[in-house]
Amino acid sequence: MELTPIKVAVVGASGYSGGELIRVLLGHGGAELACLTSRAEAGRSLAEVFPRFRGIGGADALRFVAPDVGVIAASGAEVVFLALPHGVAAEYAGPLLDAGLRVIDLSADYRLSDPSVYEEFYGAPHPDAGRLEGAVYGLPEVRPDAIAAADLVASPGCYPTSVILPLVPALRDGLVDPGTIHAVSLSGVSGAGRKAEIPLLFSECNESVRPYSIPKHRHLSEIEQELSIAAGEVVTISFTPVLTPVTAGIYTTVYAAAKGGAAAADLGRSLTSAYGEAPFVRLLGEGCAPDTKHVTRTNFIDIGWAHDPRTDRFVLMSAEDNLVKGASGQAVQSFNLMVGFPATAGLLGV
Amino acid sequence: MELTPIKVAVVGASGYSGGELIRVLLGHGGAELACLTSRAEAGRSLAEVFPRFRGIGGADALRFVAPDVGVIAASGAEVVFLALPHGVAAEYAGPLLDAGLRVIDLSADYRLSDPSVYEEFYGAPHPDAGRLEGAVYGLPEVRPDAIAAADLVASPGCYPTSVILPLVPALRDGLVDPGTIHAVSLSGVSGAGRKAEIPLLFSECNESVRPYSIPKHRHLSEIEQELSIAAGEVVTISFTPVLTPVTAGIYTTVYAAAKGGAAAADLGRSLTSAYGEAPFVRLLGEGCAPDTKHVTRTNFIDIGWAHDPRTDRFVLMSAEDNLVKGASGQAVQSFNLMVGFPATAGLLGV
């Protein structure tokens, strides 16, 4: 199917999420990169900043500009992706929306419907609380219609995607006890961003496995928000993020106690009912383990599961690329919904 | 302190655990490598099989011989380390004990006191059940006196060490609910052994994070045996091992619900009381995260912890080298106890 390209802008395009977003959009027949902004790289070409894109789709000619709402609007972009740090994204979202553009924000700024939870987890008052009500938490598998209609989509975090998607069907269908959820997520180093910091050096991360943000990582806030919606009650969980020496990928183990005698087959039916038609959720089957290497650079999340009769607990396992399904790919998935493209447009590269 | 060297033998010395055992013993002033056996490498020198050891401590002259109880006994070895697959170790342990030698077995053969549990987890009747009663599960921090007196020490598995040591004090002191334990362990690839198998190839493991043996890994059997002893009741837990692209190292997250209002400080006191004098347990402190890169090639296990008031659960985090504290170093730690050497003899290299 031939798509009529829609002009898009990427704001804050020089980090790892921005780079991956550009990679996906360069191969997306329905998107035209009308504007790329980066304060640090203004004036340089896309090919200079990301040598990988040299010789591809106009990357040699496309130049970064300094971020400016007027310039972005003047570019003709209809949809703007914000790949900015939290707190900074909110400076652009409002003016862009006011200028009549639609916004897909990859930061945490509009993910939490309750500004007090934002303040609790991010340590500062919400910078733009008035717009939270209109923002849609952008999990395409959970609320496609709301995303399609939204002007402001808050694209989920990488860890949240890997924890929420496996659990939502079981919580909705009452198969697990919401008070018993424990999660451990292993992330590649790109998830920490492209920052010049000693702990992210190759020689610090190679041959190293280490947890961090114990016991209250910021992503807990959006995970619990979404799990609570699915469960219909307040859900609080345990969560440990662990840095592992891969560039990309998140693997997550989730434990939850079975409720009311639910068996593995029940969980399988629940997952299939929720995701059987979802093009980017691959249900591997009972007892099947995912592997991050099969999802890197794709928009897939692979999910396996098992029931342990010894403890009467379920274990759910998911694998995704933190930069794609956990960030840029998922944002483009929302973009497809917003502009009426097929769900998989531009997202089936492996 | 000058030690009078004791002759030792290593049976099955050509794998990763065997190699690491030899590395530790070559630098141990109180051990003399009297006999090295390997069916596959018989006739080759230590330097040929492990080029790392060339030029060190007689490695060029020392030759592997085929495994034979008579030859081992004739070598003058007083203590024999068995670095063999489970099931095979039992073929040697009995005859060596009968010949008057003391045995430290790194396999699973003598770790479980109940042969029916062995059969449940290993899928075959125990090959030498009669000797189980006399075997000592060799956690030096837990039962040093029994190890010192033993003729047959069953040295613990790598995952078990990383799960048991953090939990034993809390279980003994009643700080956690034994029915709420969940563990996720991340292991380096050397833990799978030096086997020519496709899933262990560099190109399969690099940029890959993947769980396996879900939900019932064999090591659960010894973990639960030891946790049950500590708790004074039968303990059943959830456990997920995950393969990560490092050569060596295990990082483990353990969750357990606090009992009776126990706080982080209580857990800290419990750990300090148990391990304050243990030379190889490094208590990092509340809120401090371990990192496998600080323990690789050492016999240390680093432990951090936290209490999450949101869930009233503890999280315990441990890091060790799967081949050292999780295998060969711990075996030498038992050796030191058995022969009356200082606990740290030969084990303080970093």
Added chain:
Amino acid sequence: MELTPIKVAVVGASGYSGGELIRVLLGHGGAELACLTSRAEAGRSLAEVFPRFRGIGGADALRFVAPDVGVIAASGAEVVFLALPHGVAAEYAGPLLDAGLRVIDLSADYRLSDPSVYEEFYGAPHPDAGRLEGAVYGLPEVRPDAIAAADLVASPGCYPTSVILPLVPALRDGLVDPGTIHAVSLSGVSGAGRKAEIPLLFSECNESVRPYSIPKHRHLSEIEQELSIAAGEVVTISFTPVLTPVTAGIYTTVYAAAKGGAAAADLGRSLTSAYGEAPFVRLLGEGCAPDTKHVTRTNFIDIGWAHDPRTDRFVLMSAEDNLVKGASGQAVQSFNLMVGFPATAGLLGV
């Protein structure tokens, strides 16, 4: 441009080159995978053998069959890719050609025009010497017309591509002394194939850099053949392949003495003249260093160069993906030429 798909077959499709070939072909609008063969995987689906492809382009339905010339021909395939070991490819090429199919062979079997050179380097008489004259060494940048017209294309090896492409223009234009060429190539581990061998294990390759096949690697035969053609005289070079711990990628340093006062600008002009219009050769410029991470999973080869006035030598540096430009992508590049597609069809993914 909408392409009318041509049916293709991949023989020996379960290795790393085969997998990468399938990945490229799945995304190629002008190729339809009519037949996949693998002796080891016959009966299994593409998604089972390569979980990465699950949910993509019919990968769940497509099944491997045992290799059989009749079955391949009956599939309607017009072009057959042979991703087989050397010596084995020749068993299939002849019968397939006789059946009227065109063949792109990724093995070494038809790369050398002189069967005695094959015997010298591969240690056995050539299995099908009669067809060597009709085979075309498939470097699309060097002889596109011959490839377009060929029925049997011998697709180049990974190392040769990385050494030959940088040198051909300089040799043709007489800028370097053909008797002074020294090359060192660093390859990712996937280049050794998907073989269950101890030296290819993660724990053997990680944190390891090591040369092999010193001083006479088999690929020297085709490198020297092509350099001799370019130079118009017999060229003999030094070449050291080195295994490095990346999954994919080859980086090559080539040294050659400048001739007749040639300067860096002369070399730049020579390269630009040869490759200025070549869509997959990216000339980085004088003094610019390539990086394998910018070419992995692409069909690009990046080339930088410099002249060292201290020695009056040129240094040429190239980076490519050993499995793409060094194998499967280059084979598809020849396929595009053979069937009259645009040169870049299916090959611009990054």
Added chain:
Amino acid sequence: MELTPIKVAVVGASGYSGGELIRVLLGHGGAELACLTSRAEAGRSLAEVFPRFRGIGGADALRFVAPDVGVIAASGAEVVFLALPHGVAAEYAGPLLDAGLRVIDLSADYRLSDPSVYEEFYGAPHPDAGRLEGAVYGLPEVRPDAIAAADLVASPGCYPTSVILPLVPALRDGLVDPGTIHAVSLSGVSGAGRKAEIPLLFSECNESVRPYSIPKHRHLSEIEQELSIAAGEVVTISFTPVLTPVTAGIYTTVYAAAKGGAAAADLGRSLTSAYGEAPFVRLLGEGCAPDTKHVTRTNFIDIGWAHDPRTDRFVLMSAEDNLVKGASGQAVQSFNLMVGFPATAGLLGV
């Protein structure tokens, strides 16, 4: 042999070379760490800065102090190791020497006997040219007696060690043509230092192989100085350093044309004559390839070689740990010579 410990100081001890130096010295029975300085880490304990050393040899009590010549002298240190950037080391060397201490400088400041060469390669006038004449380039295998007698030893760079040691015997014995030397060195990322820079991030270095400093890396200056001394004539070579994704290790290929019909056996004899008694040079033999993984964390350099009759060139291959034999271990090797300890004291750990 029981050694009487000598007090030493390490100045600039918080980087990778400094850390490795401390690791070696902690296990060295003849050295007592009397003073550790670091501007950035002053006031913190050794165990805080390097968690690996926690629980070892007083690392918990030992504290970094700000660098100050008076404080260092007052510590009782007899020998001072300078692990500082070039240019900075010279600020300390003179005053320390004037205060009667002996200095082993790991920087480049005193490696070049000709200050104009320093200026050519380091881009600034030499900061302390007057002391160059008294400094000894510290290759223990080349000039042990001069090192033993020196007050100021300039410990060689990592690349130079890997290039010079294989070549010196052949140049001395006239087996190779000094005008034909080409070298390519592959280094681990720790060689670039512990600097917070984007190009050194894990996600930039992982799955990346890339050359740099083409064609005139600073280390060429000391390589050529030493090769010229060995050859008895001015030697100019080609050299390409390549960054590879390992933490530690350098592998080097050196090519040189054979002279006067020299054969592999002649080169073997030359190497054996030079290094047969050298405890840290392991001659692997003709046709034997070194592997960096066998030398990491050791002070060994492994050397293999071959003669290629097709080109009448020699290829020499060396592997070392860039931080040990290429920096800190070699510095301790000089220390042993300077204070009269056995050559291998404290350096045989594997």
